[in-house]
Amino acid sequence: MSSASLSGRTVLITGATSGIGWETARILAERGALVLVHGRTDKGARAAADRLIATAGISESQLCAYAADFTHFDEVEAMARQVVGTHPHLDVLVNNAGMAAPERHTVTADGNEIAFQVNFLAHYLLAYYLLAHYLLTHLLEPALTSDPGGRVVNVSSSLHRTGSIQWSDPNRVRRYSRLAAYAQSQLALTVFAADPRVTAVSLHPGICETELLSLYGHHGASPAEGAAHVVRLCDPAVEIVNGAYYDRDERVDPAPPATEERTVQRLNKLATALTSHEA
Template sequence: MSVFDLSSRTVLVTGATSGIGYETARQLAERGATVLLHGRTIEEALAAADALVATSGLDAARLIGLGADFARLEEVEALARRVVADHPHLDVLVNNAATAAPERHTLTADGNELAFQVNFLAHYLLTCLLEPAITSGVGGRVVNVSSSLHRTASIQWSDPQRARRYSRLAAYAQSQLALTVFAADPRVAAVSVHPGVCETGLLPLYGVEGGPAAEGATHVVRLCDPAVEIVNGAYYDRDQRVDPAPVAAEDRTVKRLSKLADELVAHHA
């Protein structure tokens, strides 16, 4: 991959304290970007920023830690308001934060199935609230870090919280399908990418060995480059553009999902 200069760019990476998110933040900062590192707590985010400065010699002024627990939509709302206030021109939002669905059916304080909220709904709300700040000029975009497991999924429209039939793999896959469908929402220029199966906390869901997180991050970072032209709703498997699951490209599904998500985040949007 060619090394490109991002010194004029500001990028928010969610879930930047470990795994692919951490390596994405590192690679973006190495190319000169100002990186907003999101962590579940501000302490975790600041520790990640400090670690990047200590291990990579990066400019501490270009690494800004932000905290928000995505299992609490009020914290997502507060995060968005702070970003809009402090960084009114945001070039790229990388929706990367993800949790493996727990063994047992678990609801957040907002009443949503945990993986559906953390992996999709929180990013949906964050993206909608950041829409005024995301640069409408060349290169302004959203990059959703999805998963090839979206191909195994279906969105349970009558029971999106999976209260009746729960399996952690199906719940995780549903959240990734929703994130992939959301990339086709016409409100913002967005793509989704499966970065490959990497050594992260999600690896047990795949049941196979994973590659280095840094390798997966390169595929995310490439899509942050304004020189890489994107088509809204495009899906990438690593560095190759491929068709997502057929349902992810259906206008009807995009509209249905945005209607469902709007209802679920209504108090915070």
């Protein structure tokens, strides 16, 4: 992987307090990027940044901590307002925050199945809040819309191939399975990358030793190995194919629904309705 300097690049990483997210933050900061570290709480985000400073020798000037609980859309919007207020130029948004669906069907205060909201809807809301701001104010040129400008990297999963989006029951009220709920959220995140309004790719970073390992098996690569694949796609020197799906370093075909124009349109309509957000 290239180790060229990323000085001058600003990257927002969701779910950066542990695992692949924290390691991605570490590698990007070591290469000179300004890293916006997101955590579920202020305390968690600040602790992650402090750990980067203490254990990786990262300069405090290269890190900014932000907090939002993705089970609450109002917190996502508040964080987005903070980001655009303090960092008018954003080069990369890494949608990494994720959770395994719980054993029991759980609905957020916003009325959505929790894994669908945390893994997909909150990222959808965040991306389009940032995009709308940058396009309207012209603060980011060419925003997150075209090369060689910014890009979105969605950290998805190979399990998206087993998923299906239940259009009439996305919250899976009638029939719930934690694996099916998780797979649906990952399929939605992968479909999201195919939306032509934003330069985005999806990535399966490999099976890694993270909190999600139990969904895949008993053994995995280190979080740092998974993060290296994320960092590669953040590097402007690496040419990406808009809407593509990558399995680690290889571009491969995603599940067929992920690139169907009708599916992209339906998902955008559904997500807009569920987030009450005008995309």
